[in-house]
Amino acid sequence: MITIPHAYGFQLVASKTPLRTCELPALQPGPDEVVVEVAGCGICHTDVGFAFDSVPTRHHLPLILGHEISGRVVDAGESASTWLGCSVIVPAVIPCGNCPACRAGRSTVCRRQFMPGNDGNGGFATHVLVPARGLCAVPEPLPQGLTLDMLSVVADAVTTPFEAIRRSCLGADDVAVIVGVGGVGAFAVQIAAARGAAVVAIDVDRERLELVSLHGAGLVLDATSMDLKSMKAAVRAFTKESARNGIGLKIFEMSGTPAGQTTAFGLLDHGAYLAVVGFTPKAIELRFSNLMAFDATARGNWGCPPEQYPAALRLVLEGKVSLTPYVEFHALDEAPAILEAVANHSIRRRAILQPKRQQQNHTSEAAR
Numbered sequence: 001m002i003t004i005p006h007a008y009g010f011q012l013v014a015s016k017t018p019l020r021t022c023e024l025p026a027l028q029p030g031p032d033e034v035v036v037e038v039a040g041c042g043i044c045h046t047d048v049g050f051a052f053d054s055v056p057t058r059h060h061l062p063l064i065l066g067h068e069i070s071g072r073v074v075d076a077g078e079s080a081s082t083w084l085g086c087s088v089i090v091p092a093v094i095p096c097g098n099c100p101a102c103r104a105g106r107s108t109v110c111r112r113q114f115m116p117g118n119d120g121n122g123g124f125a126t127h128v129l130v131p132a133r134g135l136c137a138v139p140e141p142l143p144q145g146l147t148l149d150m151l152s153v154v155a156d157a158v159t160t161p162f163e164a165i166r167r168s169c170l171g172a173d174d175v176a177v178i179v180g181v182g183g184v185g186a187f188a189v190q191i192a193a194a195r196g197a198a199v200v201a202i203d204v205d206r207e208r209l210e211l212v213s214l215h216g217a218g219l220v221l222d223a224t225s226m227d228l229k230s231m232k233a234a235v236r237a238f239t240k241e242s243a244r245n246g247i248g249l250k251i252f253e254m255s256g257t258p259a260g261q262t263t264a265f266g267l268l269d270h271g272a273y274l275a276v277v278g279f280t281p282k283a284i285e286l287r288f289s290n291l292m293a294f295d296a297t298a299r300g301n302w303g304c305p306p307e308q309y310p311a312a313l314r315l316v317l318e319g320k321v322s323l324t325p326y327v328e329f330h331a332l333d334e335a336p337a338i339l340e341a342v343a344n345h346s347i348r349r350r351a352i353l354q355p356k357r358q359q360q361n362h363t364s365e366a367a368r
C-alpha cells in the first residue's frame, strides 16, 4: 500500500443538498483491486438523479458520486499488479464475473455488479478504489487532440449507446433515428454513422441539432416545431432518399424524457427496433400493441459489458467518434456548483471534473 498525500472527494450527504468535500478513507486495495488516480470524471444525468431527484444510491449516503472515470493505476493488490502504472478507463458497471448471469454472458444484469458512485465511492475525487476486473487499458501515447481526462466519457456516455447500437445490429443498410442528442445521443449519432447507417437526429434544442449535423447526422428534426405525423413523413422521405434497404427503422431513445419516449415509440414502423437508453422515473401512456402490430422489437440496456469497451474506445482513437465538441472541463473543487449547473441545464456539454485543474477564482461561467 502506498501513502497518498491529501486524497479527497465530494460526497452526497443527503438528496437535494450540495455535495460536500471529504477526506478519503485509507485506500487499501484488496488482492483484485486497484487505486486509480483520477484524471477526469464525467458528470452523468444519473448523478443528477441521485443528488436532486431522490433516486436512491445502492450504497447508503454519504457517498462520493461519479461513474465516468479515467485515470492512472497508482496502487494494486497482489493479483492486479500488472495494472500498476497503466492508464485506464473504469467501466461504469463492473460485473462480478462468476455469477450465473455473468457465466451466461449477460454480465450487465449481474446482481453483484459494482458501479462506482452507486455501490461504493466514485470518481468525484482525486482517487478511487475499484475492482481490477474489466478495466479498459488506454494505449499511450494518445493520438493528437485526445487526453486521458477526456476519455472518461467513454466509461458511460460513449459505451452505453455503443452497446445499444451493437445489440441492434445496425449496419450500412439501415436508417438510425436518434431521439435526444445531448450528452449521450450525440455520441450515438457518431457511432451509428461510423457503422455506415444513415442517421436522423431529433431534439428540441436547435444548437444541439446544428452540432450533430456537422458530426454524423444526415437529417435533423426540431421536435418543437413538428408533430409526430410530420416527423414520420420526414423520416420516410429521408429513408427513401438515402436508399437504405434495411428492414424497419432502428430507433434509439436517448433523451430520457417522457416527450422523447413518446416520439420514439410513435416512430415505430414495420419491423422496427427500439432501443431504450435514456432514463426517466416518469411514466408515459402508449399503445403497447403497436409492438405486435408492427412485428417490432423494444429493448433496453443497462450500461455496456466491459469486454466491449476496447471496441468503443477504438472508435474514439481512430477519430470516428470525436469527443472535443461535446465535452467541457472543470476543476474537481467546483464539483458542487458544476453538478447543480448540469442539473439546471446551464451546462450544455458533458462536464468533466479534473482533480488537477485549478479552481477558477470567479464563479464559473456555466454555474452562474
Ligand SMILES: [Zn+2]
Pocket (backbone or CB within 6 Å): 044, 045, 046, 047, 067, 092, 156
Ligand atoms: Zn451514467
Ligand SMILES: [Zn+2]
Pocket (backbone or CB within 6 Å): 095, 096, 097, 098, 099, 100, 101, 102, 103, 107, 110, 111, 112, 113
Ligand atoms: Zn455476476
